[in-house]
Amino acid sequence: xxxxxxxxxxxxxxxxxADCAFNSRGIIAMMKEAGxxxxxxxxxxxxxITGYTxxxxxxxxxxxxxxxxxxxxxxxxxxxxxxxxxxxxxxxxNGKLYNCAAVIYEGRVLGLVPxxxxxxxxxxxxxxxxxPGNHLGSGKPLSTRALFQFSDMTDxxxxxxxxxxxxxxxxxxxxxxxxxxxxxxxLSADNEAAGKDAYRCSLVANxxxxxxxxxxxxxxxxxxxxxxxxxxxxxxxxxxxxxxxESPRFTNNIIxxxxxxSLLNAERRRNNNFVPDAPGYEIIAVIRPQRERxxxxxxxxxxxxxxxxxxxxxxxxxxxxVLTLQALGLKxxxxxxxxxxxxxxxxxxxxxxxxxxxxxxxxxxxxxxLSGIHCIIMPCFGxxxxxxxxxxxxxxxxxxxxRVIPINASVLRHFSDIGHDPEMHDLTYENAQxxxxxxxxxxxxxxxxxxxxxxxDLSELALGFATYNGDHMSMYGVxxxxxxxxxxxxxxxxxxxxxxxxxxxxxxxxLDTPVSPELLPSEDGDISQKTEDILGPYExxxxxxxxxxxxxxxxxxxxxxxxxAFKDKYTADELNNWLIIFYKRFFANQFKRSCLPDGPxxxxxxxxxxxxxxxxxxxxxxxxxxxxxxx
Numbered sequence: 001x002x003x004x005x006x007x008x009x010x011x012x013x014x015x016x017x018a019d020c021a022f023n024s025r026g027i028i029a030m031m032k033e034a035g036x037x038x039x040x041x042x043x044x045x046x047x048x049i050t051g052y053t054x055x056x057x058x059x060x061x062x063x064x065x066x067x068x069x070x071x072x073x074x075x076x077x078x079x080x081x082x083x084x085x086x087x088x089x090x091x092x093x094n095g096k097l098y099n100c101a102a103v104i105y106e107g108r109v110l111g112l113v114p115x116x117x118x119x120x121x122x123x124x125x126x127x128x129x130x131x132p133g134n135h136l137g138s139g140k141p142l143s144t145r146a147l148f149q150f151s152d153m154t155d156x157x158x159x160x161x162x163x164x165x166x167x168x169x170x171x172x173x174x175x176x177x178x179x180x181x182x183x184x185x186x187l188s189a190d191n192e193a194a195g196k197d198a199y200r201c202s203l204v205a206n207x208x209x210x211x212x213x214x215x216x217x218x219x220x221x222x223x224x225x226x227x228x229x230x231x232x233x234x235x236x237x238x239x240x241x242x243x244x245x246e247s248p249r250f251t252n253n254i255i256x257x258x259x260x261x262s263l264l265n266a267e268r269r270r271n272n273n274f275v276p277d278a279p280g281y282e283i284i285a286v287i288r289p290q291r292e293r294x295x296x297x298x299x300x301x302x303x304x305x306x307x308x309x310x311x312x313x314x315x316x317x318x319x320x321x322v323l324t325l326q327a328l329g330l331k332x333x334x335x336x337x338x339x340x341x342x343x344x345x346x347x348x349x350x351x352x353x354x355x356x357x358x359x360x361x362x363x364x365x366x367x368x369x370l371s372g373i374h375c376i377i378m379p380c381f382g383x384x385x386x387x388x389x390x391x392x393x394x395x396x397x398x399x400x401x402x403r404v405i406p407i408n409a410s411v412l413r414h415f416s417d418i419g420h421d422p423e424m425h426d427l428t429y430e431n432a433q434x435x436x437x438x439x440x441x442x443x444x445x446x447x448x449x450x451x452x453x454x455x456x457d458l459s460e461l462a463l464g465f466a467t468y469n470g471d472h473m474s475m476y477g478v479x480x481x482x483x484x485x486x487x488x489x490x491x492x493x494x495x496x497x498x499x500x501x502x503x504x505x506x507x508x509x510x511l512d513t514p515v516s517p518e519l520l521p522s523e524d525g526d527i528s529q530k531t532e533d534i535l536g537p538y539e540x541x542x543x544x545x546x547x548x549x550x551x552x553x554x555x556x557x558x559x560x561x562x563x564x565a566f567k568d569k570y571t572a573d574e575l576n577n578w579l580i581i582f583y584k585r586f587f588a589n590q591f592k593r594s595c596l597p598d599g600p601x602x603x604x605x606x607x608x609x610x611x612x613x614x615x616x617x618x619x620x621x622x623x624x625x626x627x628x629x630x631x
Contacts, residue, residue, distance in 0.1 A: 003557045004262030009039040011254040012233035015223030017051035020070040028077045035081040042085045043185040045220040049089040052189035053225035058129040079107035088187045096131040101160045111146045115162035138282035145281045152288045163188040177211035179278035189220040192232035209241030212267045214259035221252045256299045266551040304565040306546040307486045319493035322602045326478045327361035329600030341372045341450030348387030351455040358478045373400030378437045381521045397503040430519040434470030451475045459484035462545045464589020480599030481606040484538040536578035544582045549605045587621035
C-alpha cells in the first residue's frame with residue numbers, strides 16, 4: 001500500500017541562458033534520476049528551458065521557436081517514466097508572450113499555465129517582454145485555471161503557479177486549493193539575498209498551511225546570468241505548514257519528500273472553513289495505470305514523539321506554554337469558586353508531581369500562599385519506600401501543607417464489609433484502594449474549603465488505565481489533555497528552572513522511577529507493578545493516540561508509521577501487539593471519558609466529551625483491529 005503518499009521532487013538543473021539544447025539535456029537527465037527515485041511529481045524552475053535571465057532575447061523568434069522544439073523533445077523523453085513533470089518556458093499566444101509552466105506526462109504536454117503576476121521591482125522588469133496571464137481562463141490553450149488530476153489517485157490534484165504569483169496578496173494557489181488542488185507546484189526564479197531563504201521558507205510553509213496542501217517550490221540556480229542578480233537553487237517541499245525537505249542553497253540538485261494526501265484530506269475534513277467553491281476550473285486527467293506501490297523508505301521524517309518537539313528551544317517554549325495554560329485554567333476555576341485551597345493526592349509519581357507544580361503556579365498567579373496546597377499522601381499495600389520518600393520530600397519542599405493518611409485499615413475494613421479475601425489480588429483489590437483515596441480527598445475538600453485537583457493524564461484516559469470513580473474523578477483535572485511523554489519533559493523543564501538543589505534532586509528521581517499504580521504488594525520492597533510491562537511503552541501508545549485522534553488514520557497506516565518511527569527500537573510484531581491492546585482498551589473505556597471532570601485543553605489532541613472527542617461508549621473495536629495481525 002502507498003497509504004496516501006505521493007513522492008514529490010523539486011530540481012534545479014544547471015542552466016545556460018538562451019541555450020535550449022543544453023538546458024533540455026539537463027532537464028531530461030534529472031527527469032530520469034527522479035523517475036528512478038520513484039518520484040510522482042517533478043517541478044523545475046521558472047523558464048528553465050531558456051533560462052530566466054535572457055532579457056530582450058525573449059522577444060527573438062529564434063529563441064521562442066527553439067524553446068518549443070526543446071519542449072517537444074522533453075515531452076518525448078518523458079514517455080515510459082510515469083512522472084508528471086512541470087517545466088518553464090516562454091510561449092507566444094494570440095500575439096502576446098507569456099511566461100508559462102508546461103505540464104508533461106508520458107510523452108504529452110497536458111497543459112500550459114501562464115504566470116498571473118509579473119515582477120517589475122527590485123531589479124526585475126518582466127512586463128518588458130511578458131504579458132500577465134490572469135485573464136486566461138479554462139477552455140483556452142493557456143489557462144491559469146487548469147488542474148491536473150491523477151486517475152489512480154483521484155485526491156491527487158495538482159495546481160501550478162509561477163514565481164511572483166506566490167508573493168501576490170491573493171495567490172492563484174488560493175483559488176487552486178479551493179477548486180480542489182491538494183498539491184501546488186511553483187516554478188520560480190527568485191534571486192538570492194542575505195537572509196532571504198528564511199523568508200522564502202516561511203512564505204512557502206504559510207501558503208501550504210493556509211491551503212492545507214502540499215507545496216513544491218523549485219528555484220533557479222547556477223548557470224543563470226549574474227549580470228545583476230545571483231540565483232541560489234533554493235528548493236522547498238512543504239505540507240500543511242511544515243517544511244518536509246529543503247535544499248542547501250547554491251547547489252544545483254534534486255530534493256524529494258513524500259507528501260501525505262490522507263493527512264491533508266483529514267485536515268480539510270475537520271476544517272469547516274475549507275469549502276471548495278472556486279468555479280470555472282478545468283480538470284485535466286493524468287491517466288496513470290493503477291498500481292500498488294510500497295513506500296518502504298519514506299522520504300520524510302516520522303517523529304516517534306509527536307507530542308514533544310525535538311528542538312530544545314521549541315521544547316522549552318512548549319513546556320512553558322503548556323504549564324501556563326494548565327495553571328491559568330486552575331486559576332480561573334479557583335477564582336470563580338472563591339477558593340484559596342487545593343487538595344491533591346501525592347504519590348511520588350509523574351502525574352501527581354506535575355499536578356503539584358501546576359498548583360504552585362496557579363496560587364502564585366493568584367497571589368495566594370502556597371500553604372493553600374494540601375498534599376495528601378495515602379500509603380497502602382503497594383506503596384514503596386522510594387515513592388513514599390519522594391512524595392514526602394516533594395510536599396514539604398513545595399511549601400504546601402502535608403498530611404499522611406495510611407489507608408490500609410480502611411481498605412481492609414471495606415474488604416471485610418463486602419466479603420473480599422485480601423489475599424486475592426484482583427481488580428477489586430486494586431480498585432478499592434483507588435476509590436478509598438478519592439473518597440479521602442473528596443471529604444477533605446469541604447473540610448478545608450478547597451478543590452480536589454485531578455492528576456490523571458491523557459495517555460491513561462486513552463487506555464482507560466484509571467479506576468472509574470477513583471483516580472478517574474476529581475473536581476478539576478489539570479493533566480487531562482497532557483500525554484505521558486510530554487509530562488516527563490514538563491517536569492524536567494521545571495527541574496531545570498528550579499533554584500533548590502534538593503527539590504531538583506527529588507524531581508529527577510521521580511523522573512527516573514518506573515511508572516506504576518503501586519496497588520500490588522512487593523516482597524522485596526521494589527515496584528512490582530510496572531504499567532509499561534502490562535500495556536506496552538507509553539511512547540508507542542502516545543504515538544498511536546496522536547495519529548488516531550489528530551488525523552483519523554487507519555490502523556494499517558498507524559502501524560506503518562510506527563514501524564518507520566521506531567524501526568531501531570521495537571519490532572513490527574511488538575508494535576502490532578501494542579496497537580491491538582491500544583484499540584481494544586481505547587474502545588472499551590469510552591464510558592470513563594464520557595463523564596470526565598473539567599480540565600484545560602492544552603494541545604490539538606484531547607479526549608473531553610465537551611469538544612475534544614465524542615464517540616458512543618458502546619462502539620466495538622472490531623473494524624479497527626480486523627486487519628491487524630491477531631496471532
